[in-house]
Amino acid sequence: MRILVSGASRGIGLEIVRALAAEGHKVLALTRSGSPVLPGNPRVQTLFADISDPATDYAALAEECTREDGLDAVVNNAGALLNAPFDTMEAEAVQYLFEANVFGPMRLLRALKPRLNAPAHVLNIGSMGGVQGSAKFPGLAWYSAGKGALAILTECLAEEWKNDSIRVNCLALGAVQTEMLQAAFPGYNAPLSAAEMGTFIADFVQNGARFFNGKILPVSVSTP
Ligand SMILES: NC(=O)c1ccc[n+]([C@@H]2O[C@H](COP(=O)([O-])OP(=O)(O)OC[C@H]3O[C@@H](n4cnc5c(N)ncnc54)[C@H](OP(=O)(O)O)[C@@H]3O)[C@@H](O)[C@H]2O)c1
Known part of the structure; x- marks a missing residue:
């Protein structure tokens, strides 16, 4: 399969690529960082772009990543987290979170959709915080709201794209030991490593679309 993974430089994204x-x-492997992902690995092609920047040339990006062939799957893994109280979070910070977690992933999908090989699987990486009725945590209001939007967009796109043989699912992750988690919850020890979650997601993106479409699936053994 030919699979695009965003946010590929570290954490869960890097482990999905691996x-x-x-x-x-x-x-x-799509990254904002200036460094190639897993350099020397002939199965990995690094693409440099910032999906959270509306000025990114998405047409050129889509052209570059499908020059050889179309894509069989996309993993919208890139995401950003800011932990700050709702009362003090400035509009710029809210915009930053929504660019990274909602608008960027959707711009990417719009650009890539004509280049998806049917049947294709789009996998959005959400969060337990973005699931209705889950435990919520102070400081994560706008992050969780963005992931909630990503989850609902998953359901909507699955419906709109079902006749194109594109299946769309969202994995709502619980805590995974990464730099993002450390920054948000210093000292917290997650029950899963990035490598464990990356392996699970790599398997799901290949096989999950046979069993699920338009689903928001919690992947969590803990709270958060
Ligand atoms: N770790 C957890 O406990 C946890 C729980 C629930 C959900 N998640 C979700 O899982 C995904 C991966 O998270 P992670 O824990 O591996 O975090 P991470 O180590 O911080 O990696 C996230 C990646 O997203 C990209 N990114 C970060 N800020 C961005 C921005 N402003 N604009 C565009 N891209 C940005 C970066 O990739 P590049 O620099 O390569 O572009 C970064 O490496 C995220 O969507 C996150 O919300 C994580």
Whole structure:
């Protein structure tokens, strides 16, 4: 399969890339960072772009990543978290979170959709905080709201794209030990490593669309 993974430079995204490449898939690793992802790995092609920047040339990005062939799957893994009380979070910070967690992933999908090989799987990486009725945590209002929007967009796109043979799902992750989690909850020890979650997501993006479409699936063994 040819699979694009965003937010590929570290954390869960890097581990998704590693797991997919190890299984022999061609991985397009999308990153804002200036460094190649898993340099020297012939199955990994790094694409440099910032999906949270509305000025990104999405048409050029889509052209670059599908020059050889279309895509079989997209993992919208890139995301940003700011932990700050609702009362003090400035509009710029809210905008930053929504660009990274909602608008950027949707711009990417709009650009890539014509280049998806049917049947294709779009997998959005959400959060337990973005699931209705889940435990909520102070400081994560706008992050959780953005992930909630991503989850609902998942359901909507699955409906709109079902006749194009594109399946769309959202994995709502619980705590995973990454730099993002450390920054948000210093000292918290998550029950899962980035490598464990990356391996699970790599498997799900290949096989999950046979069993699920338009679903928001909690992937959590803990709270948060
Ligand atoms: N760790 C957890 O406990 C947890 C729980 C629930 C959900 N998640 C979700 O899982 C995904 C991966 O998170 P992670 O824990 O691996 O976090 P991470 O280590 O911070 O990695 C997230 C990646 O997203 C990209 N990114 C960060 N800020 C961005 C911005 N402003 N604009 C565009 N891209 C940005 C970066 O990739 P590049 O620099 O390569 O572009 C970064 O490496 C995220 O969507 C996150 O919300 C994580």
